Amino acid sequence: MSHSTQTNKGGMSPLMVVGGIFLLLGLWLTFQRFYGGLGAVTNLDDNNPWGIWIGFDLLCGVALAAGGYTTSAACYIFGMKRFHGAVRPAILTAFLGYALVVFALHYDVGRPWRLPYPIFVSPGTTSLLFEVGLCVFLYLTVLFIEYSPVALEWLGQKRLRNAVHKLTLVLTIFGVVLSTLHQSSLGALFLIAPSKLHPLWYSSYLPLFFFVSSMFAGMSMVIFEGTISHKNFHDKMDEDHLSASENVVLGFAKASCVVMCGYLALKLFGLAMDDNWHYLGTGWGAWFLFELLGFVALPALLYGIGAREKNVKLIRWTAALSVLGIVLNRFNISLVAFNYHLPASERYFPSWQEIGISIFVVTVGVFAFRFIVTRMPIFYEHPDYKESHH
Amino acid sequence: MYYTLHDFMLHSKGVTYILMGAVLVGMVIVWTFLFDRSDEDRDRFNIQHGKHED
Numbered sequence: 435m436s437h438s439t440q441t442n443k444g445g446m447s448p449l450m451v452v453g454g455i456f457l458l459l460g461l462w463l464t465f466q467r468f469y470g471g472l473g474a475v476t477n478l479d480d481n482n483p484w485g486i487w488i489g490f491d492l493l494c495g496v497a498l499a500a501g502g503y504t505t506s507a508a509c510y511i512f513g514m515k516r517f518h519g520a521v522r523p524a525i526l527t528a529f530l531g532y533a534l535v536v537f538a539l540h541y542d543v544g545r546p547w548r549l550p551y552p553i554f555v556s557p558g559t560t561s562l563l564f565e566v567g568l569c570v571f572l573y574l575t576v577l578f579i580e581y582s583p584v585a586l587e588w589l590g591q592k593r594l595r596n597a598v599h600k601l602t603l604v605l606t607i608f609g610v611v612l613s614t615l616h617q618s619s620l621g622a623l624f625l626i627a628p629s630k631l632h633p634l635w636y637s638s639y640l641p642l643f644f645f646v647s648s649m650f651a652g653m654s655m656v657i658f659e660g661t662i663s664h665k666n667f668h669d670k671m672d673e674d675h676l677s678a679s680e681n682v683v684l685g686f687a688k689a690s691c692v693v694m695c696g697y698l699a700l701k702l703f704g705l706a707m708d709d710n711w712h713y714l715g716t717g718w719g720a721w722f723l724f725e726l727l728g729f730v731a732l733p734a735l736l737y738g739i740g741a742r743e744k745n746v747k748l749i750r751w752t753a754a755l756s757v758l759g760i761v762l763n764r765f766n767i768s769l770v771a772f773n774y775h776l777p778a779s780e781r782y783f784p785s786w787q788e789i790g791i792s793i794f795v796v797t798v799g800v801f802a803f804r805f806i807v808t809r810m811p812i813f814y815e816h817p818d819y820k821e822s823h824h
Numbered sequence: 825m826y827y828t829l830h831d832f833m834l835h836s837k838g839v840t841y842i843l844m845g846a847v848l849v850g851m852v853i854v855w856t857f858l859f860d861r862s863d864e865d866r867d868r869f870n871i872q873h874g875k876h877e878d
Binding site: 688691692695696699702703706707709738741742 | 859
């Protein structure tokens with residue numbers, strides 16, 4: 435293993451060049467957005483005020499960043515220390531995920547200098563959006579503090595690092611509470627629009643659906659991110675991390691299988707309580723079943739088989755399928771099945787600039803992740819603190 | 825066709841309760857499918873290493 439901070443000694447890889455182009459394009463689109471307003475770069479209108487910046491950057495970003503609370507809760511609250519090796523990458527992914535959610539939100543709401551207003555100046559305490567905003571603000575702070583020992587170890591700030599490290603359990607509990615609140619509240623946002631969201635996706639259980647699905651989304655993302663990291667940052671991983679990674683994959687696959695089966699059951703209860711069975715025979719029903727069977731039931735089965743047969747490769751592919759499934763689910767709720775009754779000419783489809791900004795945000799995240807893991811002790815124990823992690 | 829809210833609730837809740845029962849049975853099957861081999865592995869390990877469960 436090498437802890438060298440030097441990477442890509444032979445120069446820039448093609449992926450880095452593509453990433454660089456996305457960054458430049460994103461900067462140009464950012465200028466267009468803030469100079470010309472929403473109308474200059476988006477297809478948003480009065481019928482569709484929320485586009486992919488909310489559907490993808492925010493809803494998917496928050497769900498896929500749930501690996502932070504699931505992994506740290508498993509390790510520190512439920513005492514499953516065998517998952518310890520996955521905590522730091524998961525916390526980093528969550529921290530960057532939430533930071534990028536807030537970053538991307540600026541593009542939607544504009545006027546970045548007014549971001550603190552809903553919290554500190556004019557809080558709308560009866561609004562679900564206020565609860566989401568407050569939780570994301572608090573949880574981002576919690577994630578920053580949870581992540582900070584990594585940076586402090588890198589900076590050699592031993593005393594400060596040890597002080598922050600003592601807060602781990604409190605921060606984990608706080609993180610789980612905040613995640614429970616805002617993951618479900620994101621689903622609850624759609625409760626205000628029963629006539630706009632197709633009945634197959636609308637349910638009074640939407641908050642529960644969002645919270646439960648965030649659990650397996652987070653765990654799948656931890657497996658998925660671990661797969662990518664193993665391919666690209668293998669030399670940054672120590673023996674402990676490498677030997678524990680299979681345990682993490684198998685353990686999270688089992689947990690995801692159980693949670694997905696529970697989610698599937700909840701979705702059936704939702705259908706039954708609203709007596710929406712007759713919609714299943716329509717085109718919307720086919721799309722609903724495609725989402726539910728192809729991206730929940732199938733991954734649950736594959737996770738189960740993978741965990742039983744200890745087939746790590748199958749589990750890793752299943753994690754990618756599950757991540758896609760979460761993206762599809764959030765897209766369906768916020769975009770596809772939203773305003774389903776409008777004529778095709780009035781339906782929303784994102785402009786290339788909106789898609790470009792979303793790619794830009796993801797690219798920023800990938801570059802930030804790469805910058806941190808190639809410099810800081812994410813995949814290996816810092817030699818000065820080996821004992822304190824156990 | 826439901827003529828009263830009571831009709832609707834009786835039907836939809838009835839179906840939901842039946843589903844809940846099926847899910848309870850299903851979860852036991854899922855749990856067994858996921859964990860029975862882990863138990864076999866543990867038993868085999870214990871036999872090979874001469875360990876006995878208390």
